[in-house]
Amino acid sequence: MIVLLSLLAIGAAAGGLGWPSVLVAWLLLMAVVLARRPTIVNVEAPTAELPEPDVYDPLPTIAATLAAIDSPAFVLDAEVNVLAQNRAAERLFGVLPAGAHLTGRLRSPGILDMVRETVATGEPNQIEHSERLPSERVFIVRVAPVDYPGRDDPMRPVAGPLYLMVFRDISELRRIDRMRSDFVANASHELRTPLASLRGFIETLQGPAKGDPKAHDRFLGIMFDQATRMSRLVDDLLSLSRLELKAHIAPDQTIDLVPLIGHVRDALLPLAEDVGVEIVLHMPDTPVHVLGDRDELVQVFENLIENACKYGQEGKRVDVYVRHDAAKAVEVSVVDSGPGIPAEHVPRLTERFYRVSVADSRSKKGTGLGLAIVKHILTRHRARLIVKSEIDKGTEFTVRF
Ligand code: ADP
Numbered sequence: 001m002i003v004l005l006s007l008l009a010i011g012a013a014a015g016g017l018g019w020p021s022v023l024v025a026w027l028l029l030m031a032v033v034l035a036r037r038p039t040i041v042n043v044e045a046p047t048a049e050l051p052e053p054d055v056y057d058p059l060p061t062i063a064a065t066l067a068a069i070d071s072p073a074f075v076l077d078a079e080v081n082v083l084a085q086n087r088a089a090e091r092l093f094g095v096l097p098a099g100a101h102l103t104g105r106l107r108s109p110g111i112l113d114m115v116r117e118t119v120a121t122g123e124p125n126q127i128e129h130s131e132r133l134p135s136e137r138v139f140i141v142r143v144a145p146v147d148y149p150g151r152d153d154p155m156r157p158v159a160g161p162l163y164l165m166v167f168r169d170i171s172e173l174r175r176i177d178r179m180r181s182d183f184v185a186n187a188s189h190e191l192r193t194p195l196a197s198l199r200g201f202i203e204t205l206q207g208p209a210k211g212d213p214k215a216h217d218r219f220l221g222i223m224f225d226q227a228t229r230m231s232r233l234v235d236d237l238l239s240l241s242r243l244e245l246k247a248h249i250a251p252d253q254t255i256d257l258v259p260l261i262g263h264v265r266d267a268l269l270p271l272a273e274d275v276g277v278e279i280v281l282h283m284p285d286t287p288v289h290v291l292g293d294r295d296e297l298v299q300v301f302e303n304l305i306e307n308a309c310k311y312g313q314e315g316k317r318v319d320v321y322v323r324h325d326a327a328k329a330v331e332v333s334v335v336d337s338g339p340g341i342p343a344e345h346v347p348r349l350t351e352r353f354y355r356v357s358v359a360d361s362r363s364k365k366g367t368g369l370g371l372a373i374v375k376h377i378l379t380r381h382r383a384r385l386i387v388k389s390e391i392d393k394g395t396e397f398t399v400r401f
Helices: 002-014 019-036 059-067 087-093 109-121 171-206 213-245 257-275 294-311 358-363 370-380
Strands: 073-076 082-085 125-131 137-145 163-169 253-256 278-282 289-292 317-324 330-336 384-390 394-400
Touching: 059 073, 059 082, 073 087, 082 087, 087 163, 109 125, 109 137, 109 163, 137 171, 171 213, 213 370, 253 257, 253 294, 257 278, 257 294, 257 317, 257 330, 289 294, 294 317, 294 330, 294 370, 294 394, 370 384
Parallel strands: 278 317
Antiparallel strands: 073 082, 073 163, 125 137, 137 163, 253 289, 317 330, 330 394, 384 394
16 A cells, blocks of 8 residues: 555656655655554463363263163272262162262272272273172172373373272172082982982891892882882982973963873872871862963972871871862962971971971981972972971961862
8 A cells, every 4th residue: 555655646746746745645644554554463372360171070971871870880090089879889888978988888808909990000800709688699899990082182181090989799690500510419319319329238148148049029118118209309400400490481381181181190099098198188079270281280299288198198198189270370289287397497498308307307308309399390480489388287288269
């Protein structure tokens, strides 16, 4: 603009306008142009404080995710303070105020050492931990750093390193493991006893009793009984494993319980006579239908009525009631007037090899597996076994379909 005005002024002067008037006009126009130009001013930076940049806090998101998990879980900071805990953790350890140190609830030195090691190394760790109260439980406790988004972003101030500690309940797995190994030990023990006795008798027959026909007869009789006991045991074990294989397949035949229980009574008559017991049936005149597997239901009622005859023989009578009500619920009860079962044994009767008295069961040709088989069959039939017993009065086993 300044150059343009200067050129115009030179042009005007050359064109014949007088020098003084051109100079005055040029000066005036220059003053106006310069006055309109923006001035560059050094402005001081404002002294008021800028608002804090947003602190990204991952805790609410992590806590909301934990709330959806049913294993106990905690979010910890590097000082092992609890920043968040989910419902499952509250149920197991009680509510901890936010920010409280973990030792407020968990004193286990193993867990604390593990968390400190993870804080120091940044590596996940896990240990096994058991809780005795309210009931014995075993957990795998794992702690790991939480790699939340923006954790390593230098431009983004974050809430510090966080650690996630989760409890995985393995009590049920442990119980099944223990049951499995107990079962193998029990089965081997049950087979070893008759086997040892068979070997003993064979050695005696080969040695000291070699030429003794009387001893032969007696020992062979005992050997036969022992071999029969072993095959009963193997049969029961095979029944159990077959039942386990089809535990999830519900039976679908329609069975009338009235003739079925009549058949079981007939089959057990010789045993009942042997022990001096009368089996009395109380059944409706109409059919009582259930969905079931015929052979398995025969096995259930054979086991229950046989037990009532064997263990309740002093009552001299076993009553079997078959009932069905308007709501179509079907119940079969086997009642004896024997010595009864002490209350502390009742909840364990259906465990494999559980017997109130081992000697009593063995003398009555028991394997300790009868009620375990009954329970397996009834589970497959979606039916329940209810046991009521009173000392010196007798026992009632009820199957409710
Ligand atoms: P077992 O082969 O020993 O008879 P079961 O599983 O059938 O095994 O029964 C387990 C135990 O339950 C028996 O050893 C016995 O002690 C007890 N029991 C079962 N039925 C009766 C009953 N009616 N009266 C008393 N005790 C019983």
